[in-house]
Structure formats: structure tokens, C-alpha cells
Amino acid sequence: MRIYQTPAFVEQLWQKYLWKVCTEEHQKSLFLTFDDGPIPVLTEYVLDTLQEFEAKATFFCVGDNVRKHPEIFQRISSEGHQTGNHTYHHLNSYNTKTADYLKDIQECEKVLAQNHLTLPQKSPTLPLFRPPYGRLRQRAANILHSQYQIVMWSVLTYDFDQNLRPEVCYQKAKAATQDGAIIVFHDNWKAERNLRYTLPRYLAHFAQKGYKFKTL
Numbered sequence: 001m002r003i004y005q006t007p008a009f010v011e012q013l014w015q016k017y018l019w020k021v022c023t024e025e026h027q028k029s030l031f032l033t034f035d036d037g038p039i040p041v042l043t044e045y046v047l048d049t050l051q052e053f054e055a056k057a058t059f060f061c062v063g064d065n066v067r068k069h070p071e072i073f074q075r076i077s078s079e080g081h082q083t084g085n086h087t088y089h090h091l092n093s094y095n096t097k098t099a100d101y102l103k104d105i106q107e108c109e110k111v112l113a114q115n116h117l118t119l120p121q122k123s124p125t126l127p128l129f130r131p132p133y134g135r136l137r138q139r140a141a142n143i144l145h146s147q148y149q150i151v152m153w154s155v156l157t158y159d160f161d162q163n164l165r166p167e168v169c170y171q172k173a174k175a176a177t178q179d180g181a182i183i184v185f186h187d188n189w190k191a192e193r194n195l196r197y198t199l200p201r202y203l204a205h206f207a208q209k210g211y212k213f214k215t216l
């Protein structure tokens with residue numbers, strides 16, 4: 001079963017994670033996030049599309065991809081988007097020793113810092129981290145809480161699911177979106193077909209309704 005909208009009880013169980021943004025000061029705002037890049041072509045497609053709608057977003061980058069494609073990472077940050085840490089090797093916390101997992105995050109943080117041409121966008125006091133697969137062992141979480149704002153999501157598009165039809169991906173993502181939502185897309189090849197279909201339509205739909213797309 002695909003759960004597009006994060007249930008309230010999940011958010012309540014893990015209140016220290018960021019699931020959505022309080023809309024009192026951010027009315028009609030949406031917070032798009034892109035995981036797993038930066039990669040050539042597809043991340044550049046995302047940046048071009050965001051530019052068309054004057055949209056800002058947050059990119060959770062894999063350190064090894066930043067190392068391979070620093071110029072694309074630099075384009076992300078120089079165009080006013082936010083960046084966050086998504087580990088160096090896209091590790092699954094459940095299959096990784098906590099010490100190794102934390103080291104991998106540090107390695108990613110290092111390559112992000114080395115490649116920021118400008119200062120990172122203003123962030124909520126702490127740098128941002130999103131655990132790959134949304135999985136984070138409690139032991140790792142306890143340590144990371146003081147160092148990072150851990151960001152989850154309220155809307156998962158399932159763009160990476162190659163059995164999901166693009167039309168369905170778009171309709172479900174649209175229907176699950178509420179004011180202040182944090183939405184997950186992926187700039188990875190598995191997601192390409194759904195991303196290219198959904199992203200421009202999603203942006204057009206909510207821009208037309210008066211929404212702004214902001215960084216976290």
C-alpha cells in the first residue's frame with residue numbers, strides 16, 4: 001500500500017522530526033524537497049523547472065554525488081535553494097552500525113561545506129539532515145538531534161516507484177498536499193518518468209492557486 005500523506009499519529013510519535021511547516025507565518029506555502037542528487041541532466045531539469053515557476057526548494061544531497069558533480073551542487077546553492085545532508089553513501093540506518101552511519105553523515109557534511117560557493121541558505125538554526133529511506137535508528141537519532149534538524153515529510157510522491165503511472169503520481173501528490181506540506185521528490189533515475197510528468201504540473205497547479213514554494 002502506498003501512503004501518500006503521513007498519518008498524524010506517526011508525526012506525534014516522532015515529534016522531534018520535522019514533518020511539515022507551521023503555516024501561521026507561512027500561509028499558502030509549500031516546501032518541495034528533492035532527494036539523492038545532484039546528478040547531471042535530471043537535477044538540471046529540476047532546477048530549470050523550478051526557475052520557470054520562481055520556486056525555491058530544498059535538496060537533500062548524497063555526498064558522493066556532490067563529489068562527482070560539484071558544479072551542479074554549486075548551481076543549486078547559487079540559485080537560492082537550500083541544501084541538506086542525505087549521508088555520503090545513501091546508507092540505510094537499519095543495516096549500518098551507528099558509528100559508521102554517523103561517520104558517513106560527517107563525510108557528507110564535509111563535502112557539502114567544501115562545495116558551497118556562497119554561505120548556505122538561512123536554515124532553522126541547525127543544518128538539515130534527512131535519513132535515506134526515512135529510516136533512522138533511535139540510537140543514531142538521539143545523537144543527531146542536537147546537531148541537525150531531522151527532516152521527514154508530509155507528502156511522499158512515490159515518484160521512484162516504476163509501477164506507478166505518472167498521472168496517478170501527480171493526482172495523488174496533489175490530493176495529499178495541504179498548506180505547509182513538505183513534499184518529497186527524487187532526482188534519481190528511477191524517478192525520472194514520474195518526476196518529469198508530475199513536477200511541472202504540480203508547480204503549475206499550486207502556483208495558480210497562489211501558493212509560494214519555499215526553502216526549509
Ligand SMILES: [Zn+2]
Nearest residue numbers: 035036132133
Ligand atoms: Zn534517498
